[in-house]
Amino acid sequence: MKPNILFIGIDSSRADKYFGKKKSSYTPNIDKLIQKGVYFENNISVADGSYTCMGSVFTSLYPFQSGLTTVKSYSKSTKIFDKFRQLGYSLYGTAPCTPFFINLLKDFDEKENFPKPGFLYTDSPLQKTEAITGPLILDRLKSGKMKEPWFNFIFLMDLHRSVKYGIPKEFFSEQYGDTDYDKMLSAIDVWLGKFLEHVDLNNTIVILTGDHGDFLPTKKVGYEMTYIPSLFDPGRKLKKKLPNFLHGIAYKLFLIVRFLAVPIRNLSLKRKLSPLEMRSLNVRGYRHLWELPDDTVRVPLLFSGYGIEKTNQIISQQVRHIDIIPTLAEMIDLPFDYEKVEGRSIFPLIQGQKMDSEPAFIENQEFRLPTRPGNLIGVRTDEYKFWRARSNPNKHVGLFDLKNDPNELINLAKQRPDLVEHFENMITEKRKTPHQESYQDPEENEKIEEQVSHLGHV
Numbered sequence: 001m002k003p004n005i006l007f008i009g010i011d012s013s014r015a016d017k018y019f020g021k022k023k024s025s026y027t028p029n030i031d032k033l034i035q036k037g038v039y040f041e042n043n044i045s046v047a048d049g050s051y052t053c054m055g056s057v058f059t060s061l062y063p064f065q066s067g068l069t070t071v072k073s074y075s076k077s078t079k080i081f082d083k084f085r086q087l088g089y090s091l092y093g094t095a096p097c098t099p100f101f102i103n104l105l106k107d108f109d110e111k112e113n114f115p116k117p118g119f120l121y122t123d124s125p126l127q128k129t130e131a132i133t134g135p136l137i138l139d140r141l142k143s144g145k146m147k148e149p150w151f152n153f154i155f156l157m158d159l160h161r162s163v164k165y166g167i168p169k170e171f172f173s174e175q176y177g178d179t180d181y182d183k184m185l186s187a188i189d190v191w192l193g194k195f196l197e198h199v200d201l202n203n204t205i206v207i208l209t210g211d212h213g214d215f216l217p218t219k220k221v222g223y224e225m226t227y228i229p230s231l232f233d234p235g236r237k238l239k240k241k242l243p244n245f246l247h248g249i250a251y252k253l254f255l256i257v258r259f260l261a262v263p264i265r266n267l268s269l270k271r272k273l274s275p276l277e278m279r280s281l282n283v284r285g286y287r288h289l290w291e292l293p294d295d296t297v298r299v300p301l302l303f304s305g306y307g308i309e310k311t312n313q314i315i316s317q318q319v320r321h322i323d324i325i326p327t328l329a330e331m332i333d334l335p336f337d338y339e340k341v342e343g344r345s346i347f348p349l350i351q352g353q354k355m356d357s358e359p360a361f362i363e364n365q366e367f368r369l370p371t372r373p374g375n376l377i378g379v380r381t382d383e384y385k386f387w388r389a390r391s392n393p394n395k396h397v398g399l400f401d402l403k404n405d406p407n408e409l410i411n412l413a414k415q416r417p418d419l420v421e422h423f424e425n426m427i428t429e430k431r432k433t434p435h436q437e438s439y440q441d442p443e444e445n446e447k448i449e450e451q452v453s454h455l456g457h458v
Helices: 029-036 052-057 074-078 082-088 099-104 131-142 180-196 229-241 244-270 273-277 319-331 419-432 443-453
Strands: 002-008 035-045 090-097 110-114 150-157 204-211 300-307 313-315 360-363 376-380 384-389 400-401
Touching: 002 319, 029 035, 029 180, 029 204, 029 300, 029 400, 035 319, 052 099, 052 319, 074 082, 082 090, 082 384, 090 099, 090 131, 110 131, 131 150, 131 180, 150 180, 204 319, 244 273, 300 319, 384 419, 400 419
Parallel strands: 002 150, 002 204, 035 313, 090 110, 090 150
Antiparallel strands: 035 300, 204 300, 360 376, 376 384, 384 400
Protein backbone atom coordinates (compact mmCIF):
# COMPACT_ATOMS: atom_id res chain seq x y z
CA MET A 1 0.00 0.00 0.00
CA LYS A 2 1.28 3.43 -0.92
CA PRO A 3 1.57 6.08 1.84
CA ASN A 4 -1.04 8.77 2.25
CA ILE A 5 -0.03 12.34 1.38
CA LEU A 6 -1.05 15.45 3.33
CA PHE A 7 -0.01 18.53 1.38
CA ILE A 8 -0.48 21.77 3.35
CA GLY A 9 0.07 25.16 1.75
CA ILE A 10 -0.13 28.34 3.84
CA ASP A 11 -0.48 31.59 1.93
CA SER A 12 2.21 34.28 2.42
CA SER A 13 4.60 32.02 4.33
CA ARG A 14 8.14 33.24 4.97
CA ALA A 15 10.83 30.63 5.58
CA ASP A 16 12.58 32.82 8.18
CA LYS A 17 9.44 32.87 10.32
CA TYR A 18 9.09 29.08 10.57
CA PHE A 19 12.63 28.40 11.73
CA GLY A 20 15.65 30.50 12.64
CA LYS A 21 16.64 33.69 14.43
CA LYS A 22 13.75 35.76 13.05
CA LYS A 23 11.11 33.38 14.34
CA SER A 24 9.35 34.37 17.56
CA SER A 25 6.11 32.40 17.15
CA TYR A 26 5.12 29.47 19.35
CA THR A 27 4.69 26.51 16.99
CA PRO A 28 5.10 23.19 18.83
CA ASN A 29 3.31 21.26 16.08
CA ILE A 30 5.47 22.58 13.27
CA ASP A 31 8.48 21.88 15.49
CA LYS A 32 7.36 18.26 15.92
CA LEU A 33 7.05 17.89 12.17
CA ILE A 34 10.61 19.16 11.79
CA GLN A 35 11.79 16.72 14.46
CA LYS A 36 10.24 13.89 12.45
CA GLY A 37 11.32 15.24 9.10
CA VAL A 38 13.48 17.65 7.11
CA TYR A 39 13.19 21.44 6.88
CA PHE A 40 14.64 23.35 3.92
CA GLU A 41 15.36 26.89 5.07
CA ASN A 42 16.31 28.13 1.60
CA ASN A 43 13.43 26.98 -0.58
CA ILE A 44 12.75 29.45 -3.38
CA SER A 45 9.40 30.02 -5.09
CA VAL A 46 9.19 31.17 -8.70
CA ALA A 47 7.43 34.48 -8.08
CA ASP A 48 5.66 36.70 -5.56
CA GLY A 49 2.08 35.78 -6.55
CA SER A 50 -0.05 32.80 -5.50
CA TYR A 51 -1.25 31.40 -8.78
CA THR A 52 2.10 31.38 -10.59
CA CYS A 53 3.79 29.93 -7.51
CA MET A 54 1.35 27.09 -6.89
CA GLY A 55 1.04 26.48 -10.62
CA SER A 56 4.78 25.93 -10.77
CA VAL A 57 4.65 23.54 -7.81
CA PHE A 58 2.26 21.24 -9.65
CA THR A 59 3.75 21.61 -13.16
CA SER A 60 7.39 21.48 -11.93
CA LEU A 61 8.06 24.16 -14.54
CA TYR A 62 8.79 27.87 -14.44
CA PRO A 63 5.94 30.12 -15.65
CA PHE A 64 7.89 31.05 -18.80
CA GLN A 65 8.11 27.34 -19.62
CA SER A 66 4.57 26.21 -18.83
CA GLY A 67 2.76 29.35 -19.96
CA LEU A 68 0.77 29.30 -16.70
CA THR A 69 0.39 32.83 -15.33
CA THR A 70 -1.85 34.79 -12.98
CA VAL A 71 -4.55 34.87 -15.63
CA LYS A 72 -4.21 31.82 -17.90
CA SER A 73 -3.57 28.11 -18.40
CA TYR A 74 -4.63 26.95 -14.92
CA SER A 75 -5.58 23.50 -16.21
CA LYS A 76 -1.90 22.64 -16.77
CA SER A 77 -1.44 22.44 -12.99
CA THR A 78 -4.05 19.67 -12.73
CA LYS A 79 -2.40 17.13 -15.04
CA ILE A 80 -0.14 15.71 -12.31
CA PHE A 81 -3.21 14.46 -10.45
CA ASP A 82 -3.96 12.05 -13.30
CA LYS A 83 -0.74 10.26 -12.36
CA PHE A 84 -1.78 10.05 -8.71
CA ARG A 85 -5.08 8.51 -9.79
CA GLN A 86 -3.30 5.98 -11.97
CA LEU A 87 -1.26 4.95 -8.94
CA GLY A 88 -4.47 4.34 -6.97
CA TYR A 89 -4.74 7.58 -4.99
CA SER A 90 -8.05 9.16 -4.01
CA LEU A 91 -8.00 12.96 -4.13
CA TYR A 92 -9.38 15.31 -1.48
CA GLY A 93 -8.98 19.05 -1.15
CA THR A 94 -9.91 22.19 0.77
CA ALA A 95 -8.84 25.54 -0.68
CA PRO A 96 -10.10 29.10 -1.31
CA CYS A 97 -12.98 29.88 -3.63
CA THR A 98 -10.75 31.64 -6.15
CA PRO A 99 -10.33 30.82 -9.86
CA PHE A 100 -7.01 28.98 -9.65
CA PHE A 101 -7.96 26.78 -6.70
CA ILE A 102 -11.44 26.06 -8.06
CA ASN A 103 -9.76 24.78 -11.20
CA LEU A 104 -7.08 22.89 -9.25
CA LEU A 105 -9.62 20.86 -7.29
CA LYS A 106 -12.28 20.47 -9.97
CA ASP A 107 -11.68 16.75 -10.59
CA PHE A 108 -10.93 15.74 -7.00
CA ASP A 109 -13.09 13.01 -5.47
CA GLU A 110 -14.22 15.36 -2.72
CA LYS A 111 -13.43 19.04 -2.34
CA GLU A 112 -14.53 22.30 -0.79
CA ASN A 113 -13.68 25.77 -2.01
CA PHE A 114 -14.34 28.00 0.98
CA PRO A 115 -15.22 31.71 0.61
CA LYS A 116 -12.16 33.95 0.65
CA PRO A 117 -10.59 34.76 3.08
CA GLY A 118 -11.98 31.78 5.04
CA PHE A 119 -10.21 32.15 8.35
CA LEU A 120 -9.72 29.27 10.78
CA TYR A 121 -11.07 31.22 13.77
CA THR A 122 -14.62 32.51 14.19
CA ASP A 123 -13.53 35.13 16.73
CA SER A 124 -11.02 36.67 14.34
CA PRO A 125 -11.69 40.43 14.06
CA LEU A 126 -11.75 40.05 10.27
CA GLN A 127 -14.08 37.03 10.17
CA LYS A 128 -17.63 38.29 9.66
CA THR A 129 -19.23 34.84 9.45
CA GLU A 130 -18.75 31.54 11.23
CA ALA A 131 -15.32 30.07 10.48
CA ILE A 132 -15.72 26.86 8.49
CA THR A 133 -12.24 26.16 7.12
CA GLY A 134 -10.83 24.35 10.16
CA PRO A 135 -13.92 22.22 10.82
CA LEU A 136 -14.13 21.24 7.13
CA ILE A 137 -10.59 19.93 7.16
CA LEU A 138 -10.83 18.36 10.60
CA ASP A 139 -14.11 16.58 9.93
CA ARG A 140 -12.65 14.86 6.89
CA LEU A 141 -9.52 13.75 8.72
CA LYS A 142 -11.55 12.51 11.71
CA SER A 143 -14.14 10.69 9.64
CA GLY A 144 -11.87 7.84 8.62
CA LYS A 145 -13.80 7.73 5.34
CA MET A 146 -11.00 8.86 3.05
CA LYS A 147 -10.15 5.95 0.79
CA GLU A 148 -6.48 4.99 1.13
CA PRO A 149 -4.07 5.79 -0.25
CA TRP A 150 -5.22 9.40 -0.28
CA PHE A 151 -3.79 12.73 -1.39
CA ASN A 152 -5.28 15.54 0.71
CA PHE A 153 -4.49 19.10 -0.37
CA ILE A 154 -5.12 21.92 2.10
CA PHE A 155 -4.52 25.61 1.47
CA LEU A 156 -4.89 28.10 4.33
CA MET A 157 -5.32 31.88 4.00
CA ASP A 158 -4.80 33.15 7.54
CA LEU A 159 -1.33 34.62 6.94
CA HIS A 160 -2.58 36.50 3.88
CA ARG A 161 -3.37 39.92 5.28
CA SER A 162 -5.09 43.06 4.11
CA VAL A 163 -3.46 45.69 6.38
CA LYS A 164 -4.25 43.55 9.45
CA TYR A 165 -4.12 39.88 10.39
CA GLY A 166 -7.15 38.04 11.75
CA ILE A 167 -5.49 37.23 15.06
CA PRO A 168 -7.83 35.61 17.64
CA LYS A 169 -7.97 37.52 20.92
CA GLU A 170 -6.29 34.81 22.98
CA PHE A 171 -3.12 35.17 20.89
CA PHE A 172 -2.59 38.86 21.65
CA SER A 173 0.33 38.03 23.91
CA GLU A 174 4.12 38.26 23.57
CA GLN A 175 4.39 34.53 24.26
CA TYR A 176 2.98 33.94 20.77
CA GLY A 177 5.38 36.24 18.94
CA ASP A 178 6.96 39.65 18.60
CA THR A 179 4.99 40.54 15.48
CA ASP A 180 1.38 40.13 14.40
CA TYR A 181 2.64 37.77 11.70
CA ASP A 182 4.24 35.50 14.29
CA LYS A 183 1.12 35.63 16.48
CA MET A 184 -1.00 34.56 13.53
CA LEU A 185 1.40 31.73 12.74
CA SER A 186 1.12 30.58 16.37
CA ALA A 187 -2.66 30.49 15.98
CA ILE A 188 -2.42 28.48 12.77
CA ASP A 189 -0.12 26.00 14.49
CA VAL A 190 -2.89 25.14 16.97
CA TRP A 191 -5.10 24.02 14.09
CA LEU A 192 -2.24 22.12 12.50
CA GLY A 193 -1.99 20.21 15.76
CA LYS A 194 -5.70 19.36 15.60
CA PHE A 195 -5.27 18.05 12.05
CA LEU A 196 -2.17 16.01 12.88
CA GLU A 197 -3.92 14.24 15.77
CA HIS A 198 -5.74 12.29 13.09
CA VAL A 199 -2.78 11.62 10.81
CA ASP A 200 -0.54 8.56 11.13
CA LEU A 201 2.94 9.82 10.30
CA ASN A 202 4.13 6.25 9.97
CA ASN A 203 1.97 5.94 6.88
CA THR A 204 1.69 9.56 5.71
CA ILE A 205 4.04 11.97 3.99
CA VAL A 206 3.36 15.50 5.22
CA ILE A 207 4.48 18.38 3.03
CA LEU A 208 4.23 21.87 4.48
CA THR A 209 5.05 24.89 2.34
CA GLY A 210 3.77 28.29 1.20
CA ASP A 211 3.12 29.96 -2.12
CA HIS A 212 5.21 33.12 -1.67
CA GLY A 213 6.44 35.28 1.19
CA ASP A 214 5.43 38.81 2.08
CA PHE A 215 6.67 42.16 3.33
CA LEU A 216 6.13 42.73 7.06
CA PRO A 217 5.88 46.47 7.81
CA THR A 218 8.12 47.80 10.57
CA LYS A 219 6.36 48.47 13.87
CA LYS A 220 7.39 52.11 13.59
CA VAL A 221 4.77 52.55 10.87
CA GLY A 222 2.61 49.44 11.14
CA TYR A 223 1.27 49.26 7.61
CA GLU A 224 2.44 49.30 4.00
CA MET A 225 3.30 52.40 2.00
CA THR A 226 0.05 52.42 0.01
CA TYR A 227 -2.17 52.42 3.11
CA ILE A 228 -2.72 56.00 4.29
CA PRO A 229 -5.23 56.14 7.15
CA SER A 230 -6.01 59.82 6.53
CA LEU A 231 -7.29 58.78 3.09
CA PHE A 232 -8.77 55.34 3.74
CA ASP A 233 -10.82 56.09 6.85
CA PRO A 234 -12.66 59.17 5.43
CA GLY A 235 -13.01 57.31 2.14
CA ARG A 236 -14.88 54.45 3.82
CA LYS A 237 -17.26 56.86 5.52
CA LEU A 238 -17.85 58.74 2.26
CA LYS A 239 -18.56 55.51 0.39
CA LYS A 240 -21.43 54.69 2.76
CA LYS A 241 -23.07 58.06 2.05
CA LEU A 242 -22.64 58.04 -1.72
CA PRO A 243 -25.22 56.39 -4.02
CA ASN A 244 -23.98 53.21 -5.68
CA PHE A 245 -23.70 54.73 -9.15
CA LEU A 246 -21.01 57.12 -7.88
CA HIS A 247 -18.82 54.45 -6.25
CA GLY A 248 -16.83 53.77 -9.44
CA ILE A 249 -16.03 57.45 -9.97
CA ALA A 250 -15.14 57.93 -6.31
CA TYR A 251 -12.79 54.94 -6.41
CA LYS A 252 -10.94 56.29 -9.44
CA LEU A 253 -10.54 59.66 -7.74
CA PHE A 254 -9.23 57.91 -4.64
CA LEU A 255 -6.61 56.06 -6.70
CA ILE A 256 -5.43 59.33 -8.23
CA VAL A 257 -5.15 61.00 -4.82
CA ARG A 258 -3.31 58.00 -3.41
CA PHE A 259 -0.94 57.94 -6.37
CA LEU A 260 0.00 61.54 -5.62
CA ALA A 261 0.13 61.13 -1.85
CA VAL A 262 2.31 57.99 -1.59
CA PRO A 263 5.56 59.55 -2.94
CA ILE A 264 5.15 62.58 -0.66
CA ARG A 265 4.61 60.36 2.36
CA ASN A 266 7.58 58.17 1.45
CA LEU A 267 9.93 61.14 1.24
CA SER A 268 9.04 61.93 4.83
CA LEU A 269 9.47 58.32 5.96
CA LYS A 270 12.89 57.96 4.33
CA ARG A 271 14.22 60.56 6.74
CA LYS A 272 13.03 58.48 9.70
CA LEU A 273 13.57 54.87 8.64
CA SER A 274 16.51 52.67 7.67
CA PRO A 275 16.64 51.20 4.13
CA LEU A 276 15.55 47.81 5.53
CA GLU A 277 12.61 49.39 7.36
CA MET A 278 11.62 51.27 4.22
CA ARG A 279 11.68 48.08 2.19
CA SER A 280 9.36 46.43 4.70
CA LEU A 281 6.65 48.90 3.67
CA ASN A 282 6.61 47.60 0.09
CA VAL A 283 3.46 45.96 -1.23
CA ARG A 284 3.77 42.59 -2.91
CA GLY A 285 2.18 42.84 -6.35
CA TYR A 286 2.23 46.65 -6.34
CA ARG A 287 2.54 48.08 -9.84
CA HIS A 288 5.51 50.25 -8.85
CA LEU A 289 7.49 47.53 -7.06
CA TRP A 290 10.95 46.94 -8.53
CA GLU A 291 12.34 44.45 -6.02
CA LEU A 292 12.42 40.67 -5.56
CA PRO A 293 13.96 40.23 -2.09
CA ASP A 294 13.87 36.99 -0.14
CA ASP A 295 10.99 38.48 1.89
CA THR A 296 8.71 37.50 -1.00
CA VAL A 297 10.32 34.46 -2.66
CA ARG A 298 11.93 32.46 0.17
CA VAL A 299 9.27 30.15 1.57
CA PRO A 300 9.22 27.21 3.99
CA LEU A 301 9.47 23.62 2.79
CA LEU A 302 9.06 20.72 5.18
CA PHE A 303 8.87 16.99 4.46
CA SER A 304 7.89 14.86 7.43
CA GLY A 305 6.69 11.37 8.27
CA TYR A 306 6.79 8.30 6.05
CA GLY A 307 9.98 7.48 4.17
CA ILE A 308 12.26 9.88 6.02
CA GLU A 309 14.93 7.98 7.91
CA LYS A 310 17.32 10.82 8.73
CA THR A 311 15.02 13.09 10.73
CA ASN A 312 15.35 16.46 12.47
CA GLN A 313 17.44 17.85 9.62
CA ILE A 314 17.78 21.53 8.77
CA ILE A 315 19.11 21.87 5.24
CA SER A 316 20.47 25.27 4.23
CA GLN A 317 21.33 24.38 0.63
CA GLN A 318 19.04 26.12 -1.85
CA VAL A 319 16.16 24.08 -3.27
CA ARG A 320 13.15 25.15 -5.33
CA HIS A 321 9.39 24.97 -5.36
CA ILE A 322 9.57 23.16 -8.69
CA ASP A 323 11.44 20.31 -6.95
CA ILE A 324 8.54 19.32 -4.68
CA ILE A 325 6.56 17.04 -7.00
CA PRO A 326 9.63 15.27 -8.50
CA THR A 327 10.76 14.57 -4.92
CA LEU A 328 7.37 13.21 -3.94
CA ALA A 329 7.30 11.12 -7.13
CA GLU A 330 10.55 9.41 -6.15
CA MET A 331 9.34 8.83 -2.59
CA ILE A 332 6.19 6.99 -3.68
CA ASP A 333 7.48 5.47 -6.96
CA LEU A 334 5.09 7.59 -9.01
CA PRO A 335 5.60 7.10 -12.77
CA PHE A 336 7.07 10.47 -13.72
CA ASP A 337 8.85 11.85 -16.76
CA TYR A 338 11.66 13.81 -15.13
CA GLU A 339 12.99 14.86 -18.55
CA LYS A 340 9.91 16.93 -19.29
CA VAL A 341 10.09 19.11 -16.20
CA GLU A 342 12.56 21.64 -14.88
CA GLY A 343 12.37 20.48 -11.28
CA ARG A 344 14.33 17.56 -9.90
CA SER A 345 14.02 15.19 -6.97
CA ILE A 346 15.82 16.37 -3.86
CA PHE A 347 15.12 13.09 -2.05
CA PRO A 348 18.86 12.36 -1.97
CA LEU A 349 19.29 15.47 0.19
CA ILE A 350 16.56 14.18 2.50
CA GLN A 351 18.47 10.90 2.76
CA GLY A 352 21.63 12.76 3.77
CA GLN A 353 23.39 12.53 0.42
CA LYS A 354 25.11 15.40 -1.39
CA MET A 355 23.73 17.14 -4.47
CA ASP A 356 24.95 20.12 -6.44
CA SER A 357 22.81 23.20 -5.93
CA GLU A 358 20.68 24.43 -8.84
CA PRO A 359 19.82 28.10 -9.61
CA ALA A 360 16.27 29.31 -9.02
CA PHE A 361 14.69 31.64 -11.58
CA ILE A 362 12.33 34.23 -10.14
CA GLU A 363 9.98 36.97 -11.33
CA ASN A 364 7.36 39.45 -10.21
CA GLN A 365 3.82 38.19 -10.64
CA GLU A 366 1.85 39.24 -13.69
CA PHE A 367 -0.35 42.29 -13.22
CA ARG A 368 -4.03 42.56 -14.05
CA LEU A 369 -6.23 45.40 -15.34
CA PRO A 370 -4.78 45.52 -17.89
CA THR A 371 -2.95 42.21 -18.05
CA ARG A 372 0.78 42.73 -18.44
CA PRO A 373 3.96 40.95 -17.31
CA GLY A 374 5.48 41.72 -13.93
CA ASN A 375 8.34 44.19 -13.64
CA LEU A 376 11.37 42.02 -12.86
CA ILE A 377 12.96 38.71 -13.75
CA GLY A 378 15.98 37.27 -11.97
CA VAL A 379 17.93 34.32 -10.67
CA ARG A 380 19.01 33.24 -7.20
CA THR A 381 21.84 30.92 -6.21
CA ASP A 382 23.22 29.97 -2.82
CA GLU A 383 25.66 32.88 -3.10
CA TYR A 384 23.97 35.62 -5.12
CA LYS A 385 20.66 37.23 -6.07
CA PHE A 386 20.35 38.97 -9.45
CA TRP A 387 17.42 40.76 -11.04
CA ARG A 388 16.67 43.25 -13.79
CA ALA A 389 13.74 44.77 -15.66
CA ARG A 390 11.88 42.16 -17.68
CA SER A 391 11.66 44.45 -20.70
CA ASN A 392 15.19 45.89 -20.59
CA PRO A 393 18.30 44.11 -19.23
CA ASN A 394 19.99 47.44 -18.56
CA LYS A 395 17.34 48.86 -16.23
CA HIS A 396 16.65 48.21 -12.53
CA VAL A 397 19.64 45.88 -12.31
CA GLY A 398 20.28 44.43 -8.86
CA LEU A 399 23.09 42.14 -7.70
CA PHE A 400 23.46 41.07 -4.07
CA ASP A 401 25.95 38.94 -2.16
CA LEU A 402 23.67 36.75 -0.03
CA LYS A 403 26.47 35.42 2.13
CA ASN A 404 27.83 38.81 3.23
CA ASP A 405 24.67 40.87 2.70
CA PRO A 406 21.68 38.61 3.53
CA ASN A 407 19.35 41.63 3.77
CA GLU A 408 20.12 42.52 0.13
CA LEU A 409 20.93 46.17 0.83
CA ILE A 410 24.22 46.65 -1.06
CA ASN A 411 23.75 46.59 -4.83
CA LEU A 412 26.96 45.29 -6.43
CA ALA A 413 25.79 45.57 -10.05
CA LYS A 414 28.17 48.39 -10.97
CA GLN A 415 31.15 46.90 -9.11
CA ARG A 416 30.77 43.39 -10.56
CA PRO A 417 29.88 43.67 -14.27
CA ASP A 418 31.39 40.21 -14.74
CA LEU A 419 28.77 38.66 -12.47
CA VAL A 420 26.00 40.72 -14.04
CA GLU A 421 27.02 39.35 -17.44
CA HIS A 422 27.21 35.82 -16.04
CA PHE A 423 23.70 35.91 -14.59
CA GLU A 424 22.28 37.69 -17.62
CA ASN A 425 23.60 34.91 -19.84
CA MET A 426 22.12 32.36 -17.45
CA ILE A 427 18.69 34.00 -17.69
CA THR A 428 18.88 34.35 -21.46
CA GLU A 429 19.78 30.69 -21.96
CA LYS A 430 17.16 29.39 -19.55
CA ARG A 431 14.37 31.46 -21.05
CA LYS A 432 15.13 29.92 -24.44
CA THR A 433 13.74 26.67 -23.03
CA PRO A 434 10.57 26.02 -25.03
CA HIS A 435 7.23 25.49 -23.35
CA GLN A 436 6.88 21.80 -22.67
CA GLU A 437 3.28 22.10 -23.81
CA SER A 438 2.56 25.13 -25.97
CA TYR A 439 -1.18 24.53 -26.41
CA GLN A 440 -3.34 27.24 -24.95
CA ASP A 441 -7.09 27.11 -24.44
CA PRO A 442 -8.45 30.56 -25.47
CA GLU A 443 -11.85 29.94 -23.88
CA GLU A 444 -10.31 28.93 -20.56
CA ASN A 445 -7.98 31.94 -20.56
CA GLU A 446 -10.76 34.37 -21.39
CA LYS A 447 -12.92 32.96 -18.60
CA ILE A 448 -10.04 33.13 -16.10
CA GLU A 449 -9.22 36.74 -16.95
CA GLU A 450 -12.84 37.70 -16.35
CA GLN A 451 -12.88 35.85 -13.01
CA VAL A 452 -9.70 37.40 -11.63
CA SER A 453 -10.33 40.96 -12.83
CA HIS A 454 -12.02 41.98 -9.56
CA LEU A 455 -9.62 40.26 -7.15
CA GLY A 456 -6.93 41.96 -5.08
CA HIS A 457 -3.36 40.72 -4.61
CA VAL A 458 -3.04 36.94 -4.79
